[in-house]
Amino acid sequence: xxxxxxxxxxxxxxxxxxxxxxxxxxxxxxxxxxxxxxxxxxxxxxxxxxxxxxxxxxxxxxxxxxxxxxxxxxxxxxxxxxxxxxxxxxxxxxxxxxxxxxxxxxxxxxxxxxxxxxxxxxxxxxxxxxxxxxxxxxxxxxxxxxxxxxxxxxxxxxxxxxxxxxxxxxxxxxxxxxxxxxxxxxxxxxxxxxxxxxxxxxxxxxxxxxxxxxxxxxxxxxxxxxxxxxxxxxxxxxxxxxxxxxxxxxxxxxxxxxxxxxxxxxxxxxxxxxxxxxxxxxxxxxxxxxxxxxxxxxxxxxxxxxxxxxxxxxxxxxxxxxxxxxxxxxxxxxxxxxxxxxxxxxxxxxxxxxxxxxxxxxxxxxxxxxxxxxxxxxxxxxxxxxxxxxxxxxxxxxxxx
Amino acid sequence: xxxxxxxxxxxxxxxxxxxxxxxxxxxxxxxxxxxxxxxxxxxxxxxxxxxxxxxxxxxxxxxxxxxxxxxxxxxxxxxxxxxxxxxxxxxxxxxxxxxxxxxxxxxxxxxxxxxxxxxxxxxxxxxxxxxxxxxxxxxxxxxxxxxxxxxxxxxxxxxxxxxxxxxxxxxxxxxxxxxxxxxxxxxxxxxxxxxxxxxxxxxxxxxxxxxxxxxxxxxxxxxxxxxxxxxxxxxxxxxxxxxxxxxxxxxxxxxxxxxxxxxxxxxxxxxxxxxxxxxxxxxxxxxxxxxxxxxxxxxxxxxxxxxxxxxxxxxxxxxxxxxxxxxxxxxxxxxxxxxxxxxxxxxxxxxxxxxxxxxxxxxxxxxxxxxxxxxxxxxxxxxxxxxxxx
Numbered sequence: 001x002x003x004x005x006x007x008x009x010x011x012x013x014x015x016x017x018x019x020x021x022x023x024x025x026x027x028x029x030x031x032x033x034x035x036x037x038x039x040x041x042x043x044x045x046x047x048x049x050x051x052x053x054x055x056x057x058x059x060x061x062x063x064x065x066x067x068x069x070x071x072x073x074x075x076x077x078x079x080x081x082x083x084x085x086x087x088x089x090x091x092x093x094x095x096x097x098x099x100x101x102x103x104x105x106x107x108x109x110x111x112x113x114x115x116x117x118x119x120x121x122x123x124x125x126x127x128x129x130x131x132x133x134x135x136x137x138x139x140x141x142x143x144x145x146x147x148x149x150x151x152x153x154x155x156x157x158x159x160x161x162x163x164x165x166x167x168x169x170x171x172x173x174x175x176x177x178x179x180x181x182x183x184x185x186x187x188x189x190x191x192x193x194x195x196x197x198x199x200x201x202x203x204x205x206x207x208x209x210x211x212x213x214x215x216x217x218x219x220x221x222x223x224x225x226x227x228x229x230x231x232x233x234x235x236x237x238x239x240x241x242x243x244x245x246x247x248x249x250x251x252x253x254x255x256x257x258x259x260x261x262x263x264x265x266x267x268x269x270x271x272x273x274x275x276x277x278x279x280x281x282x283x284x285x286x287x288x289x290x291x292x293x294x295x296x297x298x299x300x301x302x303x304x305x306x307x308x309x310x311x312x313x314x315x316x317x318x319x320x321x322x323x324x325x326x327x328x329x330x331x332x333x334x335x336x337x338x339x340x341x342x343x344x345x346x347x348x349x350x351x352x353x354x355x356x357x358x359x360x361x362x363x364x365x366x367x368x369x370x371x372x373x374x375x376x377x378x379x380x381x382x383x384x385x386x387x388x389x390x391x392x393x394x395x396x397x398x399x400x401x
Numbered sequence: 402x403x404x405x406x407x408x409x410x411x412x413x414x415x416x417x418x419x420x421x422x423x424x425x426x427x428x429x430x431x432x433x434x435x436x437x438x439x440x441x442x443x444x445x446x447x448x449x450x451x452x453x454x455x456x457x458x459x460x461x462x463x464x465x466x467x468x469x470x471x472x473x474x475x476x477x478x479x480x481x482x483x484x485x486x487x488x489x490x491x492x493x494x495x496x497x498x499x500x501x502x503x504x505x506x507x508x509x510x511x512x513x514x515x516x517x518x519x520x521x522x523x524x525x526x527x528x529x530x531x532x533x534x535x536x537x538x539x540x541x542x543x544x545x546x547x548x549x550x551x552x553x554x555x556x557x558x559x560x561x562x563x564x565x566x567x568x569x570x571x572x573x574x575x576x577x578x579x580x581x582x583x584x585x586x587x588x589x590x591x592x593x594x595x596x597x598x599x600x601x602x603x604x605x606x607x608x609x610x611x612x613x614x615x616x617x618x619x620x621x622x623x624x625x626x627x628x629x630x631x632x633x634x635x636x637x638x639x640x641x642x643x644x645x646x647x648x649x650x651x652x653x654x655x656x657x658x659x660x661x662x663x664x665x666x667x668x669x670x671x672x673x674x675x676x677x678x679x680x681x682x683x684x685x686x687x688x689x690x691x692x693x694x695x696x697x698x699x700x701x702x703x704x705x706x707x708x709x710x711x712x713x714x715x716x717x718x719x720x721x722x723x724x725x726x727x728x729x730x731x732x733x734x735x736x737x738x739x740x741x742x743x744x745x746x747x748x749x750x751x752x753x754x755x756x757x758x759x760x761x762x763x764x765x766x767x768x769x770x771x772x773x774x775x776x777x778x779x780x781x782x783x784x785x786x787x788x789x790x791x
Contacts, residue, residue, distance in 0.1 A: 272790070292786035293779065299789060300730045300782075303411065303706075304699035310415040311702045316422035320660055321694065328695055388688045396667050396694060398681035 004080070011077055015084040018057055023090050024050060030356060030364055033264040035096040036166050036376055039207075039215035044170055047094040051125040054260060059085075060093060061123040061258040064107065069120035070258075078253035085261045093260025097166065098122035098129035101246045102175050102195065104256040109233060109242070114195070118173070123258060130171035130198070132162040132178075132220060133243065142177065142243065143187050147222060149178035149194065151236075154229050156180075156194070158202070158222040164380065168205040168218030171198050177243050180236045191239030194231045202226065212356075212372045266337070266370055268302050271295070271344050274362065278347060285347060298340050305333055324395045331387035334377040341371035412723040414709045415702070420478065424467075425485035429492070431462065436495035438760055441614060444496060448607070449576055450616040451496040457528065464499060466526035469506055470716060473522035479716070480507070480646060481708035484653045488704065491657025494614050494763060498530045498573035500650050504643050505531025508581045511717050512592055512639025516630070521579070521594070532577035533643065534568035534595075534620055548622050549585040562586070562593070562629065564622040574605050574618035581633075582622055583640060592636040599625050612770030614763065638719050645720045645728040647775035649707050652728075652735035655771045656700040659735070662742040662764040663693050666749055680749075689745055696738040703731040726788055729781040736772040743768035 004012055027046055038044050054060045055069070062078040064070025071077075085093075093099060103122045106114050121127030138144045147160025158178060165174070176194040184190030202225030205218035234242055253259040275295065278285040285291050311317050312325040344367040345352040356365030378384045392398040435455045444450055459465070467482050469475025483503055490499065506525045509517055525531060537548070548566035564584060571580065580595045604621045633639055670681030670690065680686055707727035714724055743765030747754040754761050772778065 286790055289783075289786075292790055293782050295790065296733075296782040296785045299785070300703070300734055301699065303413070303730060304702050304734065306411065306413045307415055307702035307706050308698060310413055311705065314415065314417045316425060317417055317701065317705055324694060324698055328691075328698070331691075332695055385684070385688070388691045389684070391691045391694065392681075392687040396663075396690060398667065398670055398687050398690065399679040401682050401684060401687075 008076060008080055012080050012084060015059060015081045016088065018059070019084060019088045019090050022053060022057070023088070030366060030369060031091055031264065032094070033092075033266070033370060033373065034376070035092060035094045035262055036216045037212075037214065037373060038094060038167050038170070039210075044167075047091065048125045050091045051093045051095060051260065054085075054093060055123050055125070060099070060260050061103075061119075063253060063256075064103070064119065064123070064258060065115075068107075068115050069123040075254050075256075078259035082253055082259050082261060086265060089264060090261075092262055092264060094167075094262075095122060095125050095128055096262040097131045097171075097175065098127065098173075099258040099260055100249055100262065101131065102129050102173070103258050104249045105175070105233065105242065105246060106195070107256065108245070118195070121172075127172045128167055128170050130165050130168050130174045130220075132165060132174045132176040132196070134162065134164045136161060136163045136219065142191075142240070145177055145179055145191060147176075147178045148182070149176075149180050149192055151180070151229065152226075155226045156229055156231070158196070158225040158227060160222050162220040162222075163217075164208075165205065165218045165220045166216060168198075168220045169207055174198055174220075175246075177239050180239075184237065188240040189237050191243075192236045193233045193239040193242040194227065195233055196227045196231055200225055200227060210373075211375060212369050214369075266341070268295075268299050268340070271298070271340060271347075274344060274367065275347055277362070278349070280349070291347065294343065298336075298343065301336055302340075305336060308332070321395050324391070327395055328387070328391045330377075330381065331384055331391060334374070335384055338371070338374045338378050341367060341374050345371055412710070412727075413706065414713065414723075415706050416709050417705060421482050421485055424478075424482055425489065427462070428464075428486045428489035431458075432489045432493040432495045436490075436493040438494075438763075441494045441763065445613040448616075450573075450614065451498070451576075455495070456497045459497060459499060460526075460528035463526075465502060465506075465528060468503060469510065469522050469526055473510075473518055474526045475522065477716075479712040480649075481712035483650060484704055484708040487650050487653040488657040488701075491654035492661050494658065494661070494767065496614050496616070498532065498576055500647075500654065501532045501572040501577075502530050503650065504533050504647050505579070505581045507646055508533070508592060508633065508639050508643050509594070511642050512633035512635040513594075514630070514634050517594065517633065524578075529578045530573065530576050531579050531581060532571055532573050533647070534571045534574075534580045534582040534622070535640075535644075536569045536571075537566075537583075548582055550587065560629070562627040562631070564593070564595070564625045564627065566623060567619055567621045569619055570608060570617045571605075571620045572615070572617050574620050575607065575616065580620065580622075581643075583636075586632065590637055590640060592633040592640055593627055594631045594633070595622060595625055595627065599627075601625070610770060612766045614767065615770055642720045644775055645725055646711075648732035648781065649704065649711070649728040651771055651774040652700065652707075652731040653704045655735040655739040655768070656697065656704050658764060658767050658771070659693070659697045659700060659739045659742045662739065662746050662761075663690070663697060665760055665764065666690055666693070666742070666746050669750055675751075686749055690749075693738070693742045693745060696734075696741060700731070700735040700738045703727065703734050707731045726785060729776075729785050729788075732776060733778040733781040733785070736768070737778045739764070739768040739771055 058071055059081045061070040062073045063075040066072040106118055133142055135145055149156045149158050174196045176196040177191055179190050180192040181190035202223045204221045207215045208217045249255050249257045275285050308325045348362055351362050354361045355368050463476055464486055466475035467478045468480040471477045509521050548564050550562045578597055582593050582595050584591050584593050601624050605618045607618045673680045710724040710727050746761035747765050750759050750761050753759045
């Protein structure tokens, strides 16, 4: 966190005050920790209302141009607003594919018509966006995408299927990666990128029930679905490059994303608070030496993860393996959270065997659901095992399997 | 976007000046030139365990004065600047008494009288070696007891103090010009300066260490007679600080050695062929090697975090709060990392790894030594729990 100047500090306290005053009351159901957990109309409506409220107050899309629903301010202000939302653990801004992927892409690459048509609806949560990259049987190997987009007059005809489409059943638009040239010499060159409407004939979605028992993703089927040819972004064959461009926005508002938090962070403080409430044989759990030793191990690991984000900015301290921190970040953080959440459940004793819906759970089953949902991060976007291969091969220079 | 990020409410200060970066570069280059693996092996048997010419060059480079204020002839760069130097030494298993001499200097700086500082600190900058004699038994949490004062019935402050008792694992004792000895002085912990010339004959008996690159001895201080001005006036705080600084410097050294261990593993995994394949292509070897890298990254972040906090604080003020937490976390992380890395280095070398010729043996032996210096990981986690959970 960089040092605030006077106006930034004033803004920070203003954001904090607004968030505290406007934080929604307990809705009576567990709030989603990520945008991949929008599994019912009830949750959808709640999040839509919250994002709209944050946008109306001027704390979302602050660095986007005014004419498209933004505030035209410096990115520093959005960063500060995001930091406060994260710190105060207010609900997420759920339209993540729009805010963090499609929106900045359209701002950077789109025509005035596209900016006019799409951006405001992304910010005020009227238009929900989803992403159509992954396909059944191909995991995260995007080079193998088979979904076809065939030019037919003023349209493209789409055939194929996508999987792990977050909010596919609620989305109005999809950023779609499809194959326009199956004969391309290099398989990446045959892909094109579309801003595709979802409410057209020939597109259907099938919700996927997750390990938690809830919904949040769909499989999406395209059968001769007709989308206007002007939905393509860039030229045919540029799809891969544009898809890669979206990755740079992952760094958040400072890289051009609209802002808002996309994930409710769970930190060691949350685990300590939980542990402080638990007793074993009449003694607080936090007095148990084995528990204490384990908790401290996690706290050291958490500190090291936080420090890595700072050390990456100091090249002199990253000379041995310059890309190590960047390439291992996902592996380290997602595995840390998996083990930390698993440990939280093990500390709950018999109550750890209860689940969401049981009145005797600790915190409504928050940790149970958090642990199970965490697998989406150790599997999605390249499993931890694939990540370890990437780090081994691209950081340490070990030979491929 | 979906990658988890962490809340930034805890102290995660981390900075590294251009001056420190230059120091790191020159230390890396010096250590790699002066301490290649043949040089390291040539020093395993000789009594001193280090090359006196290299020590003199280190003194000439100013490393003995890095953390000493200018008025005592030092360069006032701060203790944080010792971290890149010590890490580089660990990287190349370069011995010498720099760590223990730095700690002796800090003991005098933090706990000594003005007269003691003026007498000893310029000498240390010039290459005089001090050592620390702290350890009475194997338990880092113990009260001081091993060396006590006798004939202290008189409260007359001018009366002589006679020591009795031994200290264990006194680093580089045979080359030390003086010792900072923790003693039980009339029931109170205290630190005393004892010059090597004051020791009785045969007081030093060298230990046989698991790490053959290191030197330590049991030193019998019995019969040494001191005048009261040999005691450091601020002993208690200095002793606490020294233990934390020692933990950090050992952590820095261990982090360097972990990096060397990783290099050793990667080099073997990318050259050794078994069952028709380079063995680094097997995930059962590749993935644990990645774990070593991640652990080493954590160690490095933590030692430089501690270095940052040390330099932010007052030059000789007590190490408290976040600084204490950082030093303890660094030690707990760094030596466990080296244990893991060294252990795997031996295993991954197969039959070669079981031989004395394989360099993996140097690393695992260093790991076993380092974990017990200035408190093992569990000791520091015990203290961290008191600081962070109560």
